[in-house]
Structure formats: C-alpha cells, structure tokens
Amino acid sequence: MAKIISICNQKGGTGKTTTAVNLSAAMAELGNMILVVDADPQGNATSGFGINKNELKKSVYDLILNKSQISDVIVRGVYPSLDVVPCNIHLTGAEIELVGALSRETRLKKSLMSVMNEYDYILIDSPPSLGLLTLNALVASDSIIIPIQCEFYALEGVSQLMHTIALIKDGLNPGLHIEGVLLTMADYRTNLTTEVINEIKGYFKEKVYETIIPRNVRLSEAPSHGKPITIYDCSSIGSKKYKELAAEVLKTSIKTLNTL
Secondary structure, three states, rough: EEEEEOOOOOOOOOOOHHHHHHHHHHHOOOOOOEEEEEEEEOHHHHEEEOOOHOOOOOHHHHHHHOOHHHHHHHHEEEOEEEEEEOOOHHHHHHHHHHHOOOOHHHHHHHHHHHHHHHEEEEEOOOOOOOOOOHHHHHHOEEEEEEEEEOOOOOOHHHHHHHHHHHHHHHHHHOOOOEEEEEEEEOOOOHHHHHHHHHHHHHHHHHHHHEHHHEEEEEHHHHHOOOOOHHHHOOHHHHHHHHHHHHHHHHHHHHHHHHHH
C-alpha cells in the first residue's frame, strides 16, 4: 500500500517542484516504485520529467473532474520504477469547475485508491496556493513535506499553511501530519542562511531534515533538459543532496509507520 506525500507550500519559489521531481527520482533509484502526481497547473513537474505537456491527451484535470480513470492518465515508465500523472494548463479551470461539485475535496483521493497497491510512494506536487487543488492533495495525503527557502521571509505564510493543515485534520483527514521540513536554496556565503536555518529549526524542531539543499547551477539547469538532477548530472552537489534526502525521507517514513 502506497504512502502518499504532498510537497506543499503555498508560497511560490521555495523549491517545491524541484523537490518533487528530484526526490521522487532519487527514491526510485533506491528501489522504490514511485508515482508522481503533478497537481500544479503550471505543469513544471511534468516538463521536468521530459513529458511534453502541450501534447497530453489526458491529464490530472481529467481525474479531478471524473472524466477519466487514473489508469488511462498515468504515463508509465518515464524512468525505471517511476510513473507520472501529468498536468498542463487545462487544470487551471478545475478550481472554478469544482466549486459546485459534489465531494469536490476528495476527487484526487478517490482516483488514487485504485493504484495504491502498485506503488511504494506517491508524491504530489501541489500548487503554490491554498485553493481546491491543494485541498485535494492534502485530503489525499498521509503526510506533507514543506520546502522552505533560506531567505529573509522564510516563515511568511507558514502559519496560514499550518492553520489549513489543522482544519483538514479536524474535518477531512485526521491522519494528516508533517513528514518533514526541507530547507532549500541555501547559500552558506551569507550570514542570513545560517540565521534562517536556526529560525526554521527553532519553529519546527525535529521535523527539519538534516539534509539541506544548496543553491546549485546544475540543479537549476536540469528542468530545461527535462531530466531529474540524478540523471542530468549525477555527480553534482544537487544530485548528492537529493540522494541524501531520499535516504532520510525513507528512514524517517519507516520510523513513522512503526510508531503508528
């Protein structure tokens, strides 16, 4: 039975999609069967895996609106042990179309149920907002990874996200919890990075991953080539760090399951 993890932060530019693509690829390389669900209308995770989002016949949009079965939407064998539910700009309209729909917040969860036994982990790349698409992702998920950029306003908006998580736990998904908090885009040449790291650790305590993702040119180049960093440049520091993160996520994930 797959564990479903959303990569979520309503603030843009935190490395959310970069993490969804590269963490999932690294987890697959470690022998896990992975499904990535691109639930962000920008479709950057889709193109990050080299899938042409402009040529899609079916996408996550069709799942959310109950127009297709998930088996007809999954792009299989994108990489060994890694499949993708792709996305394109059509998903933008789903927020409006879902407003008056029945069970609007559980559409994605219901779609994923039929493939739960095919995967070890399902990772959802959520939109940079707290609308119905993100709500669908959080209701479907067992846990959340929150990427936070090492910048001055790092915690801006985090309290709103935590409030949303609390509301979802109360009404729609009681088991939802924070899997971990990931610090991204660290630049150790500045004092600010160290200050932000200490601030985040003070706020989230033991939930902060030991692995910190640094700024890395090769990491920022990889999406334009449609490849995860582990394939684009496996010897880069970005690749090394996402492999370390994958090992840490798998370790803490197993530990969490054992305590439930």
